[in-house]
Amino acid sequence: MGETRHGYKPETIEAKWQDYWLRNHTFKAVDFDASRPKLYVLDMFPYPSGAGLHVGHPEGYTATDIYCRYKRMRGFNVLHPMGWDAFGLPAEQYAIETGTHPRDTTRQNIENFRRQIRAFGFSYDWEREINTTNPKYYRWTQWIFIQLHKKGLAYLEEVPVNWCPALGTVLANEEVVNGRSVRGDHPVVQRPMKQWMLRITEYAERLLNDLETLDWPEGIKEMQRNWIGKSTGAEVVFDVVNRDDTITVYTTRPDTLFGATYMVLSPENPLVDKLTTPKQREAVRNYRETTSTKSELERTELSKEKTGVFTGAYAINPVNGENLPIWISDYVMMSYGTGAIMAVPAHDTRDFEFATQFGLEVRCILEPDESDAADAGVSRNALLAGQQCWTGDGVLINSAGTQGLDINGLSVESAKEKTIRWLEESGCGKGAVNYKLRDWLFSRQRYWGEPFPVVYMEDGSVKLLEESELPVTLPELDDFRPTGTGESPLAKAEDWLEYVDPETGMKGRRETHTMPQWAGSCWYYLRYLDPNNTDAFCDLEKDKYWMPVDLYVGGAEHAVLHLLYARFWHKVLYDIGVVSTDEPFKKLVNQGMILGISYRDSQGRLVPNDQVEETDGVFYDRNTGEELEEFPAKMSKSLRNVVNPDEIITRYGADSFRMYEMFMGPLEAVKPWQTRDIEGLSRFLGRTWRMIIDDETGEVAGAVTDAAMTRDQERVLHATIKKVTEDLEGLDFNTAISQLMIFLNEFSKAEVRNREAMEIFVKLLAPFAPHICEELWERLGHADTLAYEAWPEFDESKMKLEEVEILVQVKGKPKARLMMPVDADRETMEKLALADADVQGTLEGRDVVKVIAVPGRLVNIVIK
RNA sequence: GCCCGAGUGGCGGAACGGCAGACGCAACGGACUUAAAAUCCGUUGAGGUAAUACCUCGUGCGGGUUCGAAUCCCGCCUCGGGCACCA
Known part of the structure; x- marks a missing residue:
């Protein structure tokens, strides 16, 4: 820091103003304020880890804070809350290792996070702070589960789940990557277990369609579309030779029925037992055993070579009555479609690989356009001979059958339509839609999560608790280790487990599973609206006032799961009439990783x-x-490249930190952190201080007077108001800061600086660097916070020049720069340009073909 | 393999189809200072040239559209993210 007594000292002024804002409840959001438009700006709330905040957290938080502060100055009633997504594995793992109760770890971590977040001076309404692990909060998470159950959207099912022996728990598909746990990288195996499932698939169509209504990044919407994975095609029923059984397959290519040469069932398909002939039983049994012990990793990674076994049975192709051998193979998944396929090796690469592997027939029934095939490097003759595979478009051939269907000569599209019509008329199938999206596995075998409001009664029934019996709180435990049996540590809480029905006196045992971490974050944005309500999770009138969330900012790692799950719950709540909007988050922005x-x-x-x-x-x-x-x-402990925000704030102050994070580049971009670059922003704030304050006295500098601005200064001032305002609306913070720097460069060199211009500048800078601006505002003689001062307006007429520099190009190359009246029309510009001596020199002896004049910009002379 | 996104000075990054490199960092030169820090002023895409005049080249690569392309179109390459036997 400088030696001057009254220089810029972030450490003093930042503490001072943070304290001021808290004491005065400066950022309290007012329910039902009809005098101002409302604005709900939400950050993805953090999991308070033991490691504390990293520099990635404050990136999004700073962006939303700047936006909120700006919007308050534009007269909006802003709701900007913060809370803690505090259930989760790390606190529990820590408890297992040290015996410390997760509640204690969580409390300490939250305190640390709150301290760190407050040091940034974010304008949260702290009176609305929430914590997903508070029974007063998770009571309502349980309540929502009851509503889901009432709607038939929660059900128990014995499902093969991802069992992780090392963690002693079941994991959701998204918690497993390449057959290993995301957390801890332990092996994961398949194992059947009774689990709570949520019927998100029932909402697949709406979750897909309503994406259209959202102002979200196109990439995120596309990821959700892919995740939902809607496809259209047909279900086709195949009779089995000499048996009563039928096999139903789902296909997106009903047009290729005539090319089917065999069938494949998933090894897990229950039909396999029924269909397998005695001769093949041994081989089938062996194959199923091998695949069941294969991890997900092996099933996908070792898939270069297709494997499978013939069942000995045959199915009948409904279009031509041909017998098709039925195989089993692990390239067919039980969890998608019907767990069975018709194989068309000539027109499906996977089937082609399999057919080649086992010498099965490849029958070409689709002829591509010659040039299409050539472009793809495919030979038509090889294709027709069944030596190559074609998955593209074309014209149907060899596709007329004994059963009355003839699609020869049709395009793929019309052949599909005609086949589906035929299937429906002949009762062999129907048009069908399929989704990749699967129901949501909602049980975890863990302690540190929301208990289910569920009891298994003596008579075998499953009882959902009454709302009056909520919350079901977590029992005290000393030992948090998993039981290893698949039950959660809650199974050890003997007293807690026992339940007696208050009406019938029947005994029961409580559900020992807990909910996944996603549960609490599925609806937290609603609790902020009414955090202390004990009668409802949120008052509907408050919901009507504040919802939807106008801007939601967070990391792209939540592109699919959190956002899809939250949308699902929200739609259910909408359907039962307890919220007023059918989508929760109107606009979404992902900040890029640092x-x-x-x-x-x-x-x-x-x-x-x-x-x-x-x-x-x-x-x-x-x-x-x-x-x-x-x-x-990527910042990681092992690379020792993690930047600690506390150290940066101590060295440079929160205002410099905030500005640096916003100046690094566009909010959405991935950007590398360079601590030395923050100096530039620190210097900028120091110069800002000295532009206004005499650092010998601490008073407003003598150069700051009421003297009129020069034309240039006036122009820069209004250009700055315009640029900063527009950039704030578009969340283009980096370019807004550049403009503020241009202002500073212009005014700080001046001998006298107009006081009003200084005040406007302080207001423009305030959203970005609120502490220094509050301090400057006070020293400029204002008693109140500037948080609600009116945002400056720009005057377009003050930005006008009388003359502008016009570029004169010859054949697109810059030749001269001429001053011309701003409002010169095309002819005038052309005349002035052609009259210029330099230009004439260049044009000597050449024919002018054409002159293009763009008013206010340039003249381009085209010559031969 | 498929689907997104991105490639611009030494670095982070700016540029409604209209002077590429705003703004900042770093570097270099200068002022102030006994000295350093801080601060202030200046230079800074590459090459040619005595030169700050001037010329040539230049936004991943190859084509195209246009008076004019970092920007639009076609084909590649590289990097990042997502999905991954989805029938």
């Missing part, structure tokens, strides 16, 4: 930062002496 600076050697290996030495701007590996290249990489 990477750390790392180093890599010539082989591309990343070297931890504490092993790197710098000499004259070149980096070396301390151990090998090898020269290293700077390289941005």
